[in-house]
Amino acid sequence: xxxxATSLGVELCGLPLQTPLLPAAGTLAAEVLCGMEDVxxxxxxxxxxxxxxxxxxxxxxxxxxxxxxNSIGLQNPGIDRFLADLDEYDVGLPIFASLAGETVVQxxxxxxxxxxxGRATAVxxxxxxxxxxxxxxxxxxxxxxVGEVVAACRAALPGKPLLVKxxxxxxxxxxxxxxxxxxxxxxxxxxxxxxxxxxxxxxxxVRGGLSGPAxxxxxxxxxxxxxxxxxxxxxGCGGVTSGTDVAEFMLAGAAAxxxxxxxxVREPREILEEFVTCLRNAGLAAAELTGGLR
Amino acid sequence: xxxxxVRVLHRERFGDHALIRYRWTGPPPEPxxxxxxxxxxxxHALDPFLARPFFxxxxxxxxxxxxxxxxxxxxxxxxxxxxxxxxxxxxxRGFEVQGGPVALVGGGVWAAPxxxxxRRLEHTGVPHDTYIEVPRNAPNDYAVWLAQGYPGARxxxxxxxxxxxxxxxxxxxxxxxxxxxxxxxxxxxxATTKKVSEGRVAAQLALRETMACANGSCYxxxxxxxxxxxxxxxxxxxxxxxxxxxxxxx
Numbered sequence: 001x002x003x004x005a006t007s008l009g010v011e012l013c014g015l016p017l018q019t020p021l022l023p024a025a026g027t028l029a030a031e032v033l034c035g036m037e038d039v040x041x042x043x044x045x046x047x048x049x050x051x052x053x054x055x056x057x058x059x060x061x062x063x064x065x066x067x068x069x070n071s072i073g074l075q076n077p078g079i080d081r082f083l084a085d086l087d088e089y090d091v092g093l094p095i096f097a098s099l100a101g102e103t104v105v106q107x108x109x110x111x112x113x114x115x116x117x118g119r120a121t122a123v124x125x126x127x128x129x130x131x132x133x134x135x136x137x138x139x140x141x142x143x144x145x146v147g148e149v150v151a152a153c154r155a156a157l158p159g160k161p162l163l164v165k166x167x168x169x170x171x172x173x174x175x176x177x178x179x180x181x182x183x184x185x186x187x188x189x190x191x192x193x194x195x196x197x198x199x200x201x202x203x204x205x206v207r208g209g210l211s212g213p214a215x216x217x218x219x220x221x222x223x224x225x226x227x228x229x230x231x232x233x234x235x236g237c238g239g240v241t242s243g244t245d246v247a248e249f250m251l252a253g254a255a256a257x258x259x260x261x262x263x264x265v266r267e268p269r270e271i272l273e274e275f276v277t278c279l280r281n282a283g284l285a286a287a288e289l290t291g292g293l294r
Numbered sequence: 295x296x297x298x299x300v301r302v303l304h305r306e307r308f309g310d311h312a313l314i315r316y317r318w319t320g321p322p323p324e325p326x327x328x329x330x331x332x333x334x335x336x337x338h339a340l341d342p343f344l345a346r347p348f349f350x351x352x353x354x355x356x357x358x359x360x361x362x363x364x365x366x367x368x369x370x371x372x373x374x375x376x377x378x379x380x381x382x383x384x385x386x387r388g389f390e391v392q393g394g395p396v397a398l399v400g401g402g403v404w405a406a407p408x409x410x411x412x413r414r415l416e417h418t419g420v421p422h423d424t425y426i427e428v429p430r431n432a433p434n435d436y437a438v439w440l441a442q443g444y445p446g447a448r449x450x451x452x453x454x455x456x457x458x459x460x461x462x463x464x465x466x467x468x469x470x471x472x473x474x475x476x477x478x479x480x481x482x483x484x485a486t487t488k489k490v491s492e493g494r495v496a497a498q499l500a501l502r503e504t505m506a507c508a509n510g511s512c513y514x515x516x517x518x519x520x521x522x523x524x525x526x527x528x529x530x531x532x533x534x535x536x537x538x539x540x541x542x543x544x
Contacts, residue, residue, distance in 0.1 A: 026511075026512065026513075027507070028511050029507075029509065029511040029514060031509065031510050031511075031532065032510065032511060046513075054518075054526060054527060055513060055516060055527050057516070057518075058503075058516045058517075058527075059504060060513070060514045060515075060516055061504055061505075061512070061514035062504070063342060063344050063368070063504075064341075064343070065341075065342065066340070066343060067343055068343060068506055070506070070512065070514060072512070072513045072514065073514075075513050075516070075527060079504060149296075168335050170503075196409040201486050203312055212343050213340065213343070213507045241340060245355055261506065261512075263511075264295065264344065264507040264508075264511070264512065265295075265343060265344060265345065266340075266507050267295070269295060289467075
């Protein structure tokens, strides 16, 4: 059990969370949730799409200095199977469903399915996937596209907290557009576009997204800049591998923090325990850290 | 992923290959299972970032060993660990052991999991023959080093060009006299095993895949397999790393 003498609870979009830690989408399988009930504030299952996706052919991952590049390709069973199996993620914590589409209509359909189902407490839009209606650029390619998809999803999810996960590129403008369109919270940031090369084989090894400690300063900067500009809560994400990292993101302005590939190399419980130590040393409750830079 | 601090009892190095023995009092590895390992000395810095998956090479009297190829900085650091390692419990689905006689087919250092398998077969009285291919241009004492690890095995010197595994199967001869072929080796060896075993004998292949989470979360260790609705990507870390040859969509 994580010692709870220190107050770890935070509020996010009106939802009380027992801790400010969340798993980043796609980094915590239902098979390994057992024993995590007191670690996370909410569970974020792997991103789901309208139809099943096979994902990208291997190789899908390559280690880099202080991180890794992945190109999974959003492998998932599609919304029908996702909903059929959703109870596997029910460990008594709120479920934040991560959604991705290739068109605005697909995003809306997914929101409608989630809304009708009712079990997901909140929705997080993964806007890093290619938008086939805009030449394959991602939904994060500019404020207009972000605003369009967020507004459409907002209308499809009346009363349900809507989070929007953004990439680092153009993050301030996109964050403002998402807020204007009705987002209740912003998750910053998704992986950073990256490439690894097999020099001996003279070929691309993995073309995908960089995660891990290498991107932590980038993510911190994004959280810091955006949190000062918006009125909705920000969830920090990117390179968190320690309790100090969690504290840094919250001081920079995050109301909660996601652990992604850091959870592959550290036990999330240890990260939370380190965070508790940070709070004790500071004599603060978790919620008091947010934006607490002097 | 919970990693346990364990004491290194022995290490040796032959060319690009390293063997590490460590004290392990947890659940013993099943043949074909893997463990994650990283150097305890560098773990605080998370450098290298990811732990490395290795097949359990052997396990006896509370001592587990890993046999691996030194390919880069991560495996080099591991090969030099003198005192403590961080290791996971044995993970994944290993070989399914049934009746014999069976053939064990391996390629050089990548035959690592066959050692523990042969120990299990000995223990359960399943008759088995072991064949290990050695590159033709390997130094002679390399074969001697391998022979110490696989007593009773037949070492087949192959060429160092593509298609070399066929020589191994020429040496093995008629596969029909075996009930199962267990293979662990380079991709060419596994692909050839799948091909020559089709319709003749059951085959189980141990796949070496790059892994990140090793618990089914990240879908990084994708393996194309055949399902009821067509091909899909399984996860080597929890669905494998040993797969029936007929399940693989190669």
